[in-house]
Amino acid sequence: MKRALIGGGLLAGLGALILLIALFAGGSSPKGWISRTFPKTGPDTYRSADGPLRTAERIAAKHKPDDRVTDPTGVYLRYRSAIVGVRPAGAGSRITVDTPARGYARYHSSLGGRWGGPGGRASTFRGGGPGEGK
Amino acid sequence: MSSGDDKSNKVGCWITVVVLLLTFSPILVGLLYKGMFDKDKVNYGTAPVFGPRESGQLVARLDAAAKAQGVCYGWIIDSDRFGDVQKVTPSYPGTFSPQPNATPSPTPTRSARPTPTTRPTNRPTTRPTTRPTTRPTTRPTTRPTTRPTRTASPTPTPSGPSPTLAAELRGSGVEYGSNLGVDIAPWQRPEVCPKWAVLKAEYTWSSIEEEWTSADLDVETNFGGDIPSPEIRMDIYGSDLTGENGIARLADAIGGLPLLMASEGKAGPVPDAPAQAVPAGDTLPGRGAGFYIFLTIAIGLIVGGVAWIAVAAVRTRRGN
Numbered sequence: 069m070k071r072a073l074i075g076g077g078l079l080a081g082l083g084a085l086i087l088l089i090a091l092f093a094g095g096s097s098p099k100g101w102i103s104r105t106f107p108k109t110g111p112d113t114y115r116s117a118d119g120p121l122r123t124a125e126r127i128a129a130k131h132k133p134d135d136r137v138t139d140p141t142g143v144y145l146r147y148r149s150a151i152v153g154v155r156p157a158g159a160g161s162r163i164t165v166d167t168p169a170r171g172y173a174r175y176h177s178s179l180g181g182r183w184g185g186p187g188g189r190a191s192t193f194r195g196g197g198p199g200e201g202k
Numbered sequence: 203m204s205s206g207d208d209k210s211n212k213v214g215c216w217i218t219v220v221v222l223l224l225t226f227s228p229i230l231v232g233l234l235y236k237g238m239f240d241k242d243k244v245n246y247g248t249a250p251v252f253g254p255r256e257s258g259q260l261v262a263r264l265d266a267a268a269k270a271q272g273v274c275y276g277w278i279i280d281s282d283r284f285g286d287v288q289k290v291t292p293s294y295p296g297t298f299s300p301q302p303n304a305t306p307s308p309t310p311t312r313s314a315r316p317t318p319t320t321r322p323t324n325r326p327t328t329r330p331t332t333r334p335t336t337r338p339t340t341r342p343t344t345r346p347t348t349r350p351t352r353t354a355s356p357t358p359t360p361s362g363p364s365p366t367l368a369a370e371l372r373g374s375g376v377e378y379g380s381n382l383g384v385d386i387a388p389w390q391r392p393e394v395c396p397k398w399a400v401l402k403a404e405y406t407w408s409s410i411e412e413e414w415t416s417a418d419l420d421v422e423t424n425f426g427g428d429i430p431s432p433e434i435r436m437d438i439y440g441s442d443l444t445g446e447n448g449i450a451r452l453a454d455a456i457g458g459l460p461l462l463m464a465s466e467g468k469a470g471p472v473p474d475a476p477a478q479a480v481p482a483g484d485t486l487p488g489r490g491a492g493f494y495i496f497l498t499i500a501i502g503l504i505v506g507g508v509a510w511i512a513v514a515a516v517r518t519r520r521g522n
Contacts, residue, residue: 072514075214076507079221083503090496119465121458125437135447138436138454140267140461140472156464156471172486177478181259181295182450184486 097150098131099165106163114163116154123161124154139178144171146183151175213517214510221506246412247285251377251449257384258292260456261300264381267460271469273425274388274395276380277456278367281414282407283375290377292384302382302391363389367402367422375407389424399423399468401432401459403443403452417443419455426468435462 099112105126106114116123124143128136133145133152142155151171153164166174172184252260264275281287294300362368370376371387380388380398388398402420407413417440421429433439436458442451463469 069514069518071211072214072510075218076510076514078507079218079510080504080507083500083505083507086496086503087500090493090500119461121436121461121465128437135450136454137450138438138458138461139263140457140459141475142461143458155474156461158471168486173480174477176480176484177475180478180480180484181255184484 096131097147098127098145098152099150101130102127102152102163102165109162112165114165115157115160116163117160119159120154120156120161123163124152127152127154127163135183137179137182141178142175144175144179151179213513217506217510217513221502247283247409248288250288250290251279251281251452252290254290254293256449256453257290257379258294258298260453261292261379261381261383262295262298263457264460265298265300266475267472268381270473271460271463272397273460273463273469274381274391274398275456275459276378276382276386276388276398276400278370278376278378278387278400278402279452280370280373280402280404281375281377282405283409285375287375287377290384292379300381300383302386302394362392362424363387363400364422367400370402397423397425399426399429399459399463401456403455405444414444414448416440417448417452419443421459421462423463423468426463426466429462429466432462435465 102114106116109115116126118126120142121138124136124138124145127133128145131147133147135146137144137146142153142161144154145152146168149168151166151168153166153171153175154161155164156162164171164174172179250257260277268274368389371378378385378387380386380395380400382388382391382394388395388400400422402422404418404420405414406416408415419433419436419438419440421432423429429435432455436455438451438455438458442448443455445451460469460472464471
C-alpha cells in the first residue's frame with residue numbers, strides 16, 4: 069500500500085503540475101499596465117507620445133508577448149487574452165487593447181495570414197527558409 | 203510482503219505502462235505529423251528565405267506604404283549560403299499586382315525633413331554609371347567581423363546605392379526585392395523610385411548545423427543617410443532573427459521599415475489601412491495541438507496515479 073501511495077502520488081502530482089503549466093503558461097495580459105501608464109482616450113484606447121516602434125517596445129519589455137507583427141501600419145502584440153495594436157497617430161501613437169477575436173477582426177488587413185486563416189490554421193512567415201524549425 | 207501487495211504492485215506497473223504509452227504516443231504522432239521522419243526534407247542550403255506567399259505579401263504591404271510616403275522600400279538578404287538559392291515566383295494577395303514600371307510615386311503629404319533643394323526637377327531615366335561623390339568611396343568590400351558604429355549622416359542629394367550594396371545583388375545566396383516586386387531593387391527603377399530605403403540583413407550560415415548562427419541588420423537610404431542601429435529602433439535583434447520564428451522577425455523588420463522612416467522623420471506617416479472584412483471561417487487558431495497533448499498527458503497521469511492508489515487500497519482492504 070505504501071509503494072502504491074508513493075508511486076500513485078508521484079504520478080498524480082506530476083500530472084497536476086503539467087496541467088497547471090498547460091493552463092497558465094503564455095504570459096500575463098498587459099491591459100492593466102497599459103491603462104496605468106498611458107492616458108485613456110476612449111474605450112480600451114490609449115495614447116502615447118512616442119512612435120509605434122518605441123511604444124510597442126516599452127509594452128513588450130514590460131509584458132512579453134506570445135507573438136508580434138510589425139508592418140507599415142503599426143505594431144501588433146499578441147497575448148493569450150489580448151491583442152494590443154500600436155498604430156501611428158500624429159507624432160505619437162494610438163494603443164488599442166482588444167480581446168483576441170476582436171483584435172484579429174479589427175486589424176485583419178495586417179494580421180490576416182499571419183496569425184489566423186481559414187479554420188484558424190495559419191500562418192505565413194513560419195518557415196520555408198533555413199530559420200525554420202529551431 | 204503479502205500477495206495483496208504483489209498484486210497491487212503489478213497493477214501499478216501496468217498503470218505506469220499505460221500512462222507512458224499515453225504520454226509518448228501523442229508525441230510520436232506529432233513528430234510523424236510534422237514530417238520528422240519524411241525522406242523528402244527541405245534542403246535548407248538552397249531553400250529561399252521567403253516563399254511565394256510570404257514574398258507576395260511583403261511586396262503588397264510595402265507597396266501601400268511606398269504609395270503613401272513617396273519612398274520605395276526594399277530588402278536584401280545575404281543568407282551567407284553558397285548554393286544556388288531557389289528562385290521564387292511570388293503569389294500576391296487578392297487582386298494586388300506590383301507595377302515596377304508605373305509612373306513616379308506621389309510626393310509625401312508630410313515630411314518632417316525638408317526635401318533637398320538641389321534635386322533636379324527632370325530626373326534622367328537612366329542612372330549614371332559613375333557614382334556620385336557624396337558617399338565615401340572607401341566602404342569596406344569584405345564583411346567586418348564587428349559591427350561598425352555609424353552615425354546618421356544626411357546625404358544632400360538622392361544617390362544610387364553604395365558599391366557594397368549594389369554588389370550584394372550579384373552574390374550567391376542573396377535574395378532581394380522591393381515594393382516593385384521580387385528580384386527588383388528600388389534603384390534599378392530610378393524613374394519610379396527617386397527616393398528609396400533598403401533593409402539589409404546579413405546572416406552567418408553554418409553549413410554543418412544547417413542554420414543561421416548570427417544576423418545583423420542595416421538600413422541604407424539614398425535621401426536621408428543610413429539609419430544607425432535599426433535593430434534597437436525596431437526591437438528586433440540578431441538573436442530574434444536566428445531564433446524561433448526568425449523568418450517572421452525578418453519580415454517584421456522589412457515591414458517595419460516605413461514606420462522606422464516615419465519615426466526618424468525621413469518620411470511622412472503611413473495612413474491607416476482600409477478596414478477589411480474578415481472572410482468567413484478566418485479565425486485565430488485555438489490553443490493548438492500541443493495544449494491538448496499536454497492536457498491528455500496530465501489527465502492520464504492524474505487518473506493513473508489515483509487509480510493505482512485506489513486499486514492498492516481495495517486490495518489491502520480485501521487482504522485484511
